[in-house]
Amino acid sequence: MALTPFFSPPPSLCSSFRSLRRGLFLPLLQAYPYTTSKGAVPMPETALMALRFEVLGRFNRARAAQLTLPHFVCQTPLFMPVGTQGTIKGLATNQLEDIGCQIILGNTYHLALRPTSELIDELGGLHKFMNWPRALLTDSGGFQMVSLLHLADITEKGVTFQSPVDGKPMLLTPEESIQIQNRIGADIIMALDDVVKTTITGPRIEEAMYRTLRWIDRCIAAHKRPHDQNLFGIVQGGLDPVLRDICVRGLVNRNLPGYAIGGLAGGEDKDSFWRVVAQCTAALPEDKPRYVMGVGYPLDVVVCSALGADMYDCVYPTRTARFGTALVPEGVLKLKNNAMAEDTRPIDSTCACMVCKNYSRAYIHSLVSKDAMGSQLLSYHNLYYMMQLSRNLHSSIVRGKFPEFVCNFLQKMFPKGDVPEWVCNAMEVAEIDISSCRARFRDD
Amino acid sequence: MKFAVKAWSNRTARAGVLHLGNVAAAIDTPSLLISTRKGLPLFIPPDLLSSLPFPDSRLLHVSPIHFFQGLSIKTISKIGGLHQLLGLHDYGFAAFPRDSIQCLPEATSTNKTGASFDNPCGRLLIKPAEYMEMISSMKPELWVTLADEVPAWVSDKRNKTSVDRTIKWLDECIALSPASGAVFGAIVGGSSLEERRRCALEVAMRNVSGYWIGGFGLAESMDVRPALLNAVTEPLPEEKPRLICGLELPEEILQGVAAGVDLFESTYIYHLTLEGFALTFPLDRTQINASNLAPSDVGSDPRKINLRATVFRCVYEDTSLQRPSKKDATPIVEGCTCYTCRNHTRAYINHLLNVHEMLAQILLEIHNTHHFLGFFRLIREAITADRFEEFCKDFVGSRYDHLVEDGSERACL
Numbered sequence: 001m002a003l004t005p006f007f008s009p010p011p012s013l014c015s016s017f018r019s020l021r022r023g024l025f026l027p028l029l030q031a032y033p034y035t036t037s038k039g040a041v042p043m044p045e046t047a048l049m050a051l052r053f054e055v056l057g058r059f060n061r062a063r064a065a066q067l068t069l070p071h072f073v074c075q076t077p078l079f080m081p082v083g084t085q086g087t088i089k090g091l092a093t094n095q096l097e098d099i100g101c102q103i104i105l106g107n108t109y110h111l112a113l114r115p116t117s118e119l120i121d122e123l124g125g126l127h128k129f130m131n132w133p134r135a136l137l138t139d140s141g142g143f144q145m146v147s148l149l150h151l152a153d154i155t156e157k158g159v160t161f162q163s164p165v166d167g168k169p170m171l172l173t174p175e176e177s178i179q180i181q182n183r184i185g186a187d188i189i190m191a192l193d194d195v196v197k198t199t200i201t202g203p204r205i206e207e208a209m210y211r212t213l214r215w216i217d218r219c220i221a222a223h224k225r226p227h228d229q230n231l232f233g234i235v236q237g238g239l240d241p242v243l244r245d246i247c248v249r250g251l252v253n254r255n256l257p258g259y260a261i262g263g264l265a266g267g268e269d270k271d272s273f274w275r276v277v278a279q280c281t282a283a284l285p286e287d288k289p290r291y292v293m294g295v296g297y298p299l300d301v302v303v304c305s306a307l308g309a310d311m312y313d314c315v316y317p318t319r320t321a322r323f324g325t326a327l328v329p330e331g332v333l334k335l336k337n338n339a340m341a342e343d344t345r346p347i348d349s350t351c352a353c354m355v356c357k358n359y360s361r362a363y364i365h366s367l368v369s370k371d372a373m374g375s376q377l378l379s380y381h382n383l384y385y386m387m388q389l390s391r392n393l394h395s396s397i398v399r400g401k402f403p404e405f406v407c408n409f410l411q412k413m414f415p416k417g418d419v420p421e422w423v424c425n426a427m428e429v430a431e432i433d434i435s436s437c438r439a440r441f442r443d444d
Numbered sequence: 445m446k447f448a449v450k451a452w453s454n455r456t457a458r459a460g461v462l463h464l465g466n467v468a469a470a471i472d473t474p475s476l477l478i479s480t481r482k483g484l485p486l487f488i489p490p491d492l493l494s495s496l497p498f499p500d501s502r503l504l505h506v507s508p509i510h511f512f513q514g515l516s517i518k519t520i521s522k523i524g525g526l527h528q529l530l531g532l533h534d535y536g537f538a539a540f541p542r543d544s545i546q547c548l549p550e551a552t553s554t555n556k557t558g559a560s561f562d563n564p565c566g567r568l569l570i571k572p573a574e575y576m577e578m579i580s581s582m583k584p585e586l587w588v589t590l591a592d593e594v595p596a597w598v599s600d601k602r603n604k605t606s607v608d609r610t611i612k613w614l615d616e617c618i619a620l621s622p623a624s625g626a627v628f629g630a631i632v633g634g635s636s637l638e639e640r641r642r643c644a645l646e647v648a649m650r651n652v653s654g655y656w657i658g659g660f661g662l663a664e665s666m667d668v669r670p671a672l673l674n675a676v677t678e679p680l681p682e683e684k685p686r687l688i689c690g691l692e693l694p695e696e697i698l699q700g701v702a703a704g705v706d707l708f709e710s711t712y713i714y715h716l717t718l719e720g721f722a723l724t725f726p727l728d729r730t731q732i733n734a735s736n737l738a739p740s741d742v743g744s745d746p747r748k749i750n751l752r753a754t755v756f757r758c759v760y761e762d763t764s765l766q767r768p769s770k771k772d773a774t775p776i777v778e779g780c781t782c783y784t785c786r787n788h789t790r791a792y793i794n795h796l797l798n799v800h801e802m803l804a805q806i807l808l809e810i811h812n813t814h815h816f817l818g819f820f821r822l823i824r825e826a827i828t829a830d831r832f833e834e835f836c837k838d839f840v841g842s843r844y845d846h847l848v849e850d851g852s853e854r855a856c857l
Contacts, residue, residue, distance in 0.1 A: 090802040115795040358531025366514030
């Protein structure tokens with residue numbers, strides 16, 4: 001079976017991959033469709049979808065699309081800010097609308113603890129509870145397994161947490177996670193997956209990938225609202241292309257409304273990161289949205305978009321704001337720095353947000369780490385920056401100017417031309433020419 | 445700046461009109477100054493500030509001390525003053541050092557060279573000359589001369605010194621007046637009727653546009669205050685505005701209005717907001733009466749609600765299921781037009797408080813400011829209709845005795 005050249009595995013994996021193909025791969029193919037303890041899983045009917053995904057423009061692998069969800073019509077690529085506990089820290093809903101947020105993330109784990117999904121349901125769902133008129137996405141609670149691992153015990157049944165609120169044990173099963181998310185009512189809900197840190201090696205990764213596939217069926221069976229909530233599956237498999245491939249095919253076979261690439265953005269090296277994204281985006285269906293979870297830095301968003309991803313989420317923009325750091329085209333600006341005390345320029349002279357139009361670096365410097373307003377203003381700017389980046393990605397692809405946009409972006413961020421190797425490699429696979437951004441040896 | 449008195453009630457309470465160049469409409473008094481930290485509210489973001497009632501909410505208090513640690517005079521001048529610094533071009537700024545939340549006068553450290561203030565960065569001694577430099581760079585619409593405020597318990601000698609010093613610094617500050625901005629002369633005098641009167645007479649002789657009354661809210665008891673306030677306002681010319689800080693609660697505001705004060709800076713909203721309280725007393729004049737506002741037997745205060753209370757959320761314990769009452773999904777005050785009440789419910793704010801989210805304070809500060817401004821509107825209506833005394837009796841009623849007996853002003857919070 002020939003592999004289409006949609007990714008180039010690093011040399012170290014190549015030889016092992018060939019042996020895998022010869023040795024393990026065929027038996028794995030024969031093992032598929034996999035069996036659960038209850039016997040073979042039948043191919044599912046065409047799943048109900050509560051979304052429409054229409055590609056409006058392309059550049060090689062990159063695509064700009066219109067994603068129609070029950071509560072809002074979105075444009076991709078898009079970044080989703082994280083409102084873990086039913087609010088984006090320090091920002092009001094009308095400000096989020098002004099900034100241009102389309103989808104906001106809520107976290108099942110936290111909301112189930114407080115104020116409980118039952119209360120949210122009684123009050124009409126999270127949209128009504130928060131008064132957010134646009135789209136919402138809820139995570140399954142799975143990521144907390146990785147981030148709170150010392151409190152968690154993972155078995156085939158589900159995950160046991162120790163509640164940080166009252167110390168009582170909490171069991172999160174795929175069924176429970178979906179039920180909670182059904183009550184919360186987000187436009188997109190995530191399957192409970194068994195997620196492992198990419199820095200871990202060994203059989204645990206394979207175990208987690210297969211368990212994720214078994215759990216997706218339990219999620220699908222438990223999902224009571226497929227007509228107005230879209231269940232996304234999450235591709236796991238660590239950094240192993242064979243495992244990733246099995247997972248992708250298993251999920252695609254379930255004909256879900258959308259797919260996420262999970263288990264990344266957890267400390268793995270960038271070279272491994274982009275390759276997994278590239279492999280998955282190549283294998284996932286063209287006509288469904290692709291969501292890279294936990295991304296992140298503006299540079300990562302641009303690279304993943306070039307490789308064909310559509311949706312992203314991360315706490316980074318708001319969290320770094322609370323530490324006094326602003327996102328700017330050159331990278332970051334640390335407002336706590338003493339040099340800012342006399343700087344009367346705006347944070348970013350190219351930014352049209354309320355903060356950059358009205359306030360100087362000096363003023364924000366006087367606020368950060370001392371007054372709540374400092375965090376608020378920086379969070380506002382950073383989210384605006386990410387929304388503007390999303391808008392620019394979408395419009396440049398639609399207008400056929402994507403390579404120019406990417407070059408411009410890289411030139412601002414790497415004025416000396418020192419674009420990181422991993423970005424160059426990824427852009428090569430994405431077939432985007434960034435030679436104009438890279439430093440050259442002068443002939444004369 | 446222009447000010448004129450329009451109506452009187454109960455001999456000394458007055459309703460007036462204040463014109464400030466920057467504010468499009470005239471501001472009716474008695475009015476509340478919005479408290480700020482470094483020029484912006486503590487929590488309300490600038491793009492939601494404009495959703496507050498207009499033009500009531502256009503007068504902001506700024507403390508120069510907030511800037512002494514964070515922003516140099518040179519930088520503020522380079523930017524062009526407060527309006528440019530804060531992006532608030534159609535607001536009026538009143539500058540005076542004392543911020544009753546975090547910049548309180550420290551009388552023991554004040555000496556003949558300058559006034560000392562305790563603030564989060566430590567203790568700061570401010571001399572008249574550097575104070576005026578900061579005022580000149582800020583360019584507020586109205587500013588107050590440097591004062592030596594002392595608490596109620598100081599010796600007579602110290603109190604007398606504070607008056608002498610305050611007058612001396614007033615003259616020094618006026619001599620260094622910036623080109624623009626109306627100067628308000630500071631009046632102190634502690635708990636001594638004679639010193640209060642002496643200071644007021646001295647300041648009244650100076651060429652100032654208005655008067656700032658200091659030294660209150662520094663541990664004097666509420667029952668001695670009316671006499672002290674009258675000792676200050678009686679000698680002052682009627683046609684010039686009077687501004688006071690240090691009065692917090694609605695009852696204390698009424699004391700100030702009764703004595704003829706026009707502008708108020710209060711920490712009431714701040715304390716309510718931080719403690720998770722929201723104001724709920726009726727703003728419809730016909731609903732205000734002592735029985736409506738009297739505390740219940742259980743001790744709850746009908747004028748405000750504690751949004752941290754579990755009654756606003758569902759509590760599920762094992763098998764029992766408490767259905768939320770209809771109140772949970774209602775706004776803080778039905779019919780209130782503030783951003784918070786138009787958009788959010790008590791249940792949501794309760795949740796935000798429980799999970800320690802900043803949005804709780806933002807929403808509460810918006811509502812409480814909106815509501816407290818409504819209270820000032822009621823005061824103005826009562827004065828204009830010449831029923832101020834009746835209004836005070838209705839509003840305070842039996843609670844006044846309760847407060848006075850208790851002594852501590854924090855009892856009702």
